[in-house]
Amino acid sequence: MTNSNVMTSIVQIDGEQLRHLVTEVKETLATNQQMGVNSGRPKRFTTVDLWKCQNKMRTASFLRRL
DSSP: OOTTTOOOOOOOHHHHHHHHHOOOOOOOTTTTTOOTTTTTTTOOOHHHHHHHHHHHHHHHHHHOHH
């Protein structure tokens, strides 16, 4: 069953634009490079992280009481 409200669309494109769209680009990804501050090392849970967690909990419980 076909829907009579649907029309097929015809797109006209210039030959140069078509060539540009279908040109294969060969790229090499640098998979051996490590990016970021702690590249390759797991992040350590420090005392500052513990303090931040505790501070967030204190703030959340204070806001719940309001």
